[in-house]
Amino acid sequence: MAQHFLLSAASRTLSLRAIYKAGEQAAYETFCKMRWSETEGEAICPRCGCVETYSITTRRKFKCKACHHQFSVTSGTIFASRKMDFVDLLAAICIIVNASKGVSMVQLSRDLDCQYKTAFILAHKLREAMAAEVHTGEVLAGHVEIDGAYFGGHVRPENRKGGSEGPPPQGQPDWQAPRRRRSSRASGPHPSLRRQDGERRRCHRRRERGPHGHPLG
Numbered sequence: 001m002a003q004h005f006l007l008s009a010a011s012r013t014l015s016l017r018a019i020y021k022a023g024e025q026a027a028y029e030t031f032c033k034m035r036w037s038e039t040e041g042e043a044i045c046p047r048c049g050c051v052e053t054y055s056i057t058t059r060r061k062f063k064c065k066a067c068h069h070q071f072s073v074t075s076g077t078i079f080a081s082r083k084m085d086f087v088d089l090l091a092a093i094c095i096i097v098n099a100s101k102g103v104s105m106v107q108l109s110r111d112l113d114c115q116y117k118t119a120f121i122l123a124h125k126l127r128e129a130m131a132a133e134v135h136t137g138e139v140l141a142g143h144v145e146i147d148g149a150y151f152g153g154h155v156r157p158e159n160r161k162g163g164s165e166g167p168p169p170q171g172q173p174d175w176q177a178p179r180r181r182r183s184s185r186a187s188g189p190h191p192s193l194r195r196q197d198g199e200r201r202r203c204h205r206r207r208e209r210g211p212h213g214h215p216l217g
């Protein structure tokens, strides 16, 4: 029986092991080749399009010979002002694209040893970049396989279990409105309303006091 493509070595084109084994410099060169594919990684000035540049190797920057504009491989991209190493950025891409069922950002932050917020923002930037590709008009060629995915759509109705009275939100049929449980009213207000309740109680106490502030009775 023929082997499934996904079980073959040819399907393993991007591995975390290879990325970290190659190291930071190789990851940087990969970024250069990805950005300036037409010149095989040789920098092109983003301002004037000049291909003649000085390389400031210590800071990984380039200076255009024509307009003296300084730029880096990430200038003007989603990775601009990055603080993470190139090898970690590449690893993040690898982890996200290889996780066929998706990966949680807490897990990504553990894998990359970065903050949760860093992982979250990074993943959002990658999604933005992928979404932007859709509008370039680029057409895939050859044998193309795609999986379906569904994002967005249904907006969950507001949680109104807290006892706030009022009609259901407009445009929503009554049967879709969240049901109010009798027990929630019997056991007191929702925790989110406790502070308001406290204020109300204080008002009651004030009303019970006499004209000179002394409690009645």
Ligand SMILES: [Zn+2]
Pocket: 045, 046, 047, 048, 049, 050, 064, 065, 066, 067, 068, 069
């Ligand atoms: Zn230039």
